[in-house]
Amino acid sequence: MGTKGDGNRQRIVDAADKLFYRRGYNQTSFQDISDATGIPRGNFYYYFKTKDEILNAVVNSRMDELSEMLNHCEAETDDARGRLLLFSNMLEVNQDKVIESGCPIGTLSSELAKNDPTLHTKSKQTFVLLRNWVKQQFDTIGLSNADELAMDLLAKLQGVAVLACAFKDVEYVKRSHQDIKNWINDKTLN
Amino acid sequence: MGTKGDGNRQRIVDAADKLFYRRGYNQTSFQDISDATGIPRGNFYYYFKTKDEILNAVVNSRMDELSEMLNHCEAETDDARGRLLLFSNMLEVNQDKVIESGCPIGTLSSELAKNDPTLHTKSKQTFVLLRNWVKQQFDTIGLSNADELAMDLLAKLQGVAVLACAFKDVEYVKRSHQDIKNWINDKTLN
DNA sequence: GTCTATATGTAGATAGAC
DNA sequence: GTCTATCTACATATAGAC
Numbered sequence: 001m002g003t004k005g006d007g008n009r010q011r012i013v014d015a016a017d018k019l020f021y022r023r024g025y026n027q028t029s030f031q032d033i034s035d036a037t038g039i040p041r042g043n044f045y046y047y048f049k050t051k052d053e054i055l056n057a058v059v060n061s062r063m064d065e066l067s068e069m070l071n072h073c074e075a076e077t078d079d080a081r082g083r084l085l086l087f088s089n090m091l092e093v094n095q096d097k098v099i100e101s102g103c104p105i106g107t108l109s110s111e112l113a114k115n116d117p118t119l120h121t122k123s124k125q126t127f128v129l130l131r132n133w134v135k136q137q138f139d140t141i142g143l144s145n146a147d148e149l150a151m152d153l154l155a156k157l158q159g160v161a162v163l164a165c166a167f168k169d170v171e172y173v174k175r176s177h178q179d180i181k182n183w184i185n186d187k188t189l190n
Numbered sequence: 191m192g193t194k195g196d197g198n199r200q201r202i203v204d205a206a207d208k209l210f211y212r213r214g215y216n217q218t219s220f221q222d223i224s225d226a227t228g229i230p231r232g233n234f235y236y237y238f239k240t241k242d243e244i245l246n247a248v249v250n251s252r253m254d255e256l257s258e259m260l261n262h263c264e265a266e267t268d269d270a271r272g273r274l275l276l277f278s279n280m281l282e283v284n285q286d287k288v289i290e291s292g293c294p295i296g297t298l299s300s301e302l303a304k305n306d307p308t309l310h311t312k313s314k315q316t317f318v319l320l321r322n323w324v325k326q327q328f329d330t331i332g333l334s335n336a337d338e339l340a341m342d343l344l345a346k347l348q349g350v351a352v353l354a355c356a357f358k359d360v361e362y363v364k365r366s367h368q369d370i371k372n373w374i375n376d377k378t379l380n
Numbered sequence: 381g382t383c384t385a386t387a388t389g390t391a392g393a394t395a396g397a398c
Numbered sequence: 399g400t401c402t403a404t405c406t407a408c409a410t411a412t413a414g415a416c
Contacts, residue, residue, distance in 0.1 A: 008381090024304040026216055029409060040383055045411070102300050109356045110297045113290070114214045127356050151353060151362060152369075159349025163341060166299045166317050172341060179342075198399090219391060230401055232394080241392065387412070394405070 009047045011037050013057045020058055021097075021104045024111055025119075052119060059122050062104070063129055070133050080140040081188040084153070085181055087134070091157055092177045099168050103161035105130070130154060141188055149187060156180050199237045201227050203247045210248055211287075211294045214301055215309075242309060249312050252294065253319055260323050270330040271378040274343070275371055277324070281347055282367045289358050293351035295320070320344060331378055339377060346370050 015036040019028040030041045030051070048054045073086040091098065101107065105126045112120040131150050138146035160176040163169075205226040209218040220231045220241070238244045263276040281288065291297065295316045302310040321340050328336035350366040353359075 022304060024216070024301065026214070027305060030411090031408080041410090042384070042386095042412080043382060046381065049411095051410070101304055106352045106356075107300045107304070110292050110300055110352060111214065113292060113355050114212060114297070115217060124356055127353070148365070151366075155349030155353050155366065156345070157349070158352040159345030159347070162296045162300060162348040162352065163317070163345050165303050166296075166314055175338070176342075176345065220393090221390080231392090232402070232404095233400060235393070236399065239393095381416100383414105383416080385413085385415095388410090390409075391407080392405105393407100395403085396401105397403100398399100398401080 008037075008039055008043070009057075012039060012044060012047060012054065013061050016054050017058045017061060020055070020108065022101050025055060025108065026111065026115065052116075055119060056122055059108075059126060063126055066126065066129060080137040081184060084134065084137050084184045084188065087137075088153075088157070088177065088180050088184060091160060091180070092173060095164070095170060095173045098161050098173065099164050099170065102165040103158060106158045106161055127154070138187075143187070153180070153184070156183065198227075198229055198233070199247075202229060202234060202237060202244065203251050206244050207248045207251060210245070210298065212291050215245060215298065216301065216305065242306075245309060246312055249298075249316060253316055256316065256319060270327040271374065274324065274327050274374045274378065277327075278343075278347070278367065278370050278374060281350060281370070282363060285354070285360060285363045288351050288363065289354050289360060292355040293348060296348045296351055317344070328377075333377070343370070343374070346373065 012033060015033050016028065019032050019036065023032070030044055033039075033044070033054075034041045044054070048057065069090070070087070073083045076086055077083060097104075105123075108123045109120065109127060112123045131147070131154060134150035134153055135146045138149045143149060156176075157180070160173065160180070164173045164176075202223060205223050206218065209222055209226065213222070220234055223229075223234070223244075224231045234244070238247065259280075260277070263273045266276055267273060287294075295313075298313045299310065299317060302313045321337070321344060324340035324343055325336045328339045333339060346366075347370070350363065350370070354363045354366075
């Protein structure tokens with residue numbers, strides 16, 4: 001807190017964030033992060049005891065950014081439907097990254113599910129955050145099955161992300177995004 | 191062909207298939223496959239020049255199994271809707287594995303998208319096989335947007351698989367499978 | 381706080397005896 | 399065809415000088 005190293009710590013987290021997304025957690029080495037930041041490998045252990053701790057910091061950082069984005073959606077409009085539509089825009093806004101590397105939340109979760117359960121649980125937190133926020137929007141409208149609708153919306157986004165990345169298809173993303181917006185309207189308009 | 195080593199070759203492929211699914215391609219070592227089969231590490235290079243070649247053989251093996259399964263769906267009924275419903279049962283039949291490790295096709299594709307493009311292209315073949323088969327079923331019914339419907343169905347399955355694995359939720363799988371069956375009926379019943 | 385040098389383990393891949 | 403021994407590279411992690 002307030003010490004000189006905080007800048008370096010954040011630079012490590014930011015570089016790891018991008019690399020974990022683009023290459024995966026397991027395929028990202030300390031050397032990769034060192035190359036990206038200019039900070040020597042050995043120095044990382046001053047900030048983090050293990051690679052797991054870097055992942056922890058990355059997930060926390062992602063959740064902070066996500067919360068900010070969701071707060072922005074809330075600030076834009078009082079209408080829950082409008083908030084959900086804004087949220088769903090994420091898919092098309094990030095379409096290039098999604099086509100290249102998939103959804104950062106989904107792919108990290110899928111990767112870590114095959115390794116350490118502790119790491120998988122940590123990565124899951126981002127999904128929980130999303131699920132609760134989306135549920136809250138459906139709740140506001142007064143829908144009794146808000147949590148199921150939240151899961152359905154997240155599943156739609158994840159499914160599109162997996163196929164968009166597999167087939168590298170921009171048009172598919174655009175079409176699917178429109179389908180999702182139609183679905184949101186369908187569920188939220190009485 | 192017909193030589194003594196074919197049995198060992200298949201044992202390697204089968205063990206690698208399971209390990210690539212449960213631990214991921216990158217996280218599976220030759221030692222892991224050796225432990226699973228009892229065949230020494232160094233022996234693998236008699237059958238495969240590189241690890242990539244093992245992946246190639248695994249994907250080919252998976253496509254053979256998948257083709258067999260799809261042929262089985264076709265043999266069961268002449269009704270395209272019935273075939274699609276049978277196909278969608280895959281989700282609930284394999285629910286335990288899906289919850290533990292996700293969809294074998296989707297997670298492999300997502301993993302390899304972050305590494306070698308060549309490997310990703312290879313893994314994509316399984317998706318292409320599925321897409322074409324599902325499209326063919328919708329075609330049979332006479333739907334003009336058969337390919338879009340095929341992508342939509344695959345996306346639904348992938349989305350459910352990602353979330354089922356992330357949240358480890360059996361009830362969610364069962365409910366979503368029912369939703370998918372309803373969707374298939376909705377699209378195929380005039 | 382920052383850096384270099386290094387320890388230790390294990391990965392994929394090879395050589396060569398049998 | 400099958401196996402052991404080994405090579406080379408690189409992974410995470412540590413020790414200790416500055």
